[in-house]
Amino acid sequence: MPAHPLPLASLRPLVTAKPETLWRTVFEQSHLGIVLIDPATDRIIDLNQRFADLAGRSRDALRGQDWMHLTHPDDLPLEIEHKTQLRQGQIPCFLRDKRYVHPDGTVVWVHVNETRVTVAEGEPPCFLAMVEDVTEQRQTRLALRAEREAAARYEQERALRQTQELLQMAERAAGAGAWDWDMRTERLNWSPALFQLFGLDPQHAQVNFDTWRALVHPDDLPGAELALEEAIRDRRPFVASYRIGLTSGEVRWIDAYGQVSYDASGEPVHFTGLCIDASLRHHTEAQIRQLNAELESKVEARTAELAQANAALHRLARHDVLTGLPNRLAANERLREELLRMKRSHLPYAVLMIDVDHFKRVNDQHGHAVGDQVLQRVSQCLRGPLRESDFVSRFGGEEFLVLLPHTDEAGACLVAEKLRQAVENAPDPTAGLVTISVGLAMSDPAQDDQDAAVQMADARLYSAKQGGRNRVVHRDPANG
Structure with missing residues (x-):
């Protein structure tokens, strides 16, 4: 059965523990929900309107009620564990995120700072909880996570599509972006599409590894050459991503894939592969990184605002408004x-x-x-x-x-x-x-x-x- 609200007389020592005007101003006008809890019974002694709004109930309905009944069932085990530690003096306070369930089924995420305090000399201590609505903040984080997962799925799907396209191109012996290296004669052949991708005229350009090295960005060349060496030595597929600089000044990202074939004696004889323009993918990745950075910045800014608000409330709760002295x-x-x-x-x-x-x-x-x-x-x-x-x-x-x-x-x-x-x-x-x-x-x-x-x-x-x-x-x- 629900408990009856506590009589006002029993609340007055808590309210008058600090100057009345200061306490009530902080208590009633704070943007944070504030609630006092009886540590012996976990029943609500007093609360402000902001907390009632967060809990989705009226103040009269909440007074004297069990503080735990507002918490989402999935959050209760940790709540009970922390409350036991606080009650036994094992911890001075604890911070947590949890959910409140409104009577209409609405779920609100809140950040709770609960501590044991003595609000009036000679009175037993009670629990003081500061409650902040963090539903929007959590939604921002969920949106950020969803954006990252979507980006990861996009990359996986794109890689699959690229593989399928490469297989189709290989099966059709499409020369677009293809290259072949005869490792016995050191002869390197490029398809016309590969010349076009690298911004070269197949009628005039002489293609060899020096041609390729001259086009690859200096910062990416060591990694690309190492990938070539490891593919030959370790008999594994060649995969590399690097930038090239065209004579027009344009910079393109290249995704390169290749495979080495060996003769009966185990000697490498051919190295064939494909090059694909990956500039769009890298541009998309850059946009995603920028979006992630902006979302992270918003989360950090909101967190900083909450920290400043908590610091201001902490100071207000410990200073006398009239004299400016500590209270x-x-x-x-x-x-x-x-x-x-x-x-x-x-x-x-x-x-x-x-x-x-x-x-x-x-x-x-x-x-x-x-x-x-x-x-x-x-x-x-x-x-x-x-x-x-x-x-x-x-x-x-x-x-x-x-x-x-x-x-x-x-x-x-x-x-x-x-x-x-x-x-x-x-x-x-x-x-x-x-x-x-x-x-x-x-x-x-x-x-x-x-x-x-x-x-x-x-x-x-x-x-x-x-x-x-x-x-x-x-x-x-x-x-x-």
Whole structure:
């Protein structure tokens, strides 16, 4: 039986894990389908309209439904295998192409990027999937493959036709394009048609191997002579393809075929063959290669566009629109990186939790536009004194997080005081004096996760607020 949609109250922590406006703007207006999945049940928690369109169903119909039931049956085994690996933590994410089947039987190819994320502090993780319609891209690739297969079939059919024509010409003893080499007398005979093919007058031209060598393109001559030698030595058919240059300046492609006959003692006595103008075939091949290159270029261009779109979405999902600073999601990722780096190097890092003092009063007295202006000014002040390796983010509301890698407590205190002074010394034109309170905490290799230092810094930020604001607190009150 289909599951009932999850109540809205259970979705709200996921939606409000990031600033509401940013999250909903990305979620609702993205050209990618976005869907959140319960990792325990594989049921859909939330989705945007783009995903509903890709799935061919309404959003209400999809909420609470099994994520797997959309997948084409032939794609399910790999889907289940990857999902098991993701659920067990064997892989951080996985990319795949698969098919969705609409209720009317329509099949849509999509590219899915699925990963495990924590969208709200204190909430269990869920699966986040980004879904892109790649039906047109796959059709382009299929068209390219069909074009190549058609070209291969064309060559096979053409070779068969040529063989049949050669046999018919040989049976009729047609002199068109034929040559005969008497290997005992070294006499070389050309048919009139072969003279015409090579652009020579049979009444005046003297035909010998030097005549032939002079007409063959220099780049192709070594290969053609080697094919002649191997046909005689190895007793196999002679096959060669080369260019000739006519006195008119025209370049023709020649396909040459021949066979050596031997006497009773095994000595070669005759070498006979045919030459065919293959210029049209080579021209067709060149057109096919050009078409293939154009199709490949289109595929590469589309792939690059998708990569750019994914990169832009990745940045949008990790940056605060108002201040331009990294957001809480990006901060949590950087904290995790620093924790792992510290455990390897044993070099500590410091965490500063910063809150704008009396920010509610600014909004109440001057309006939210001025409040936004104050947050932008504060973010600029916080960036100024920091090193390139330092990290500052808008952690939520009027709260900021600063991470100082490879920094001891004394150095962190100096930086924190510089930040406090920088904000205090840059009053807002409308709101006037703006101050911040700072809680400082040091990391420790014994800490199990990145939240430990953040929680300690947050507690000291609370102490700074309780102690009168506009100050830095780096020790717990009980420790002096």
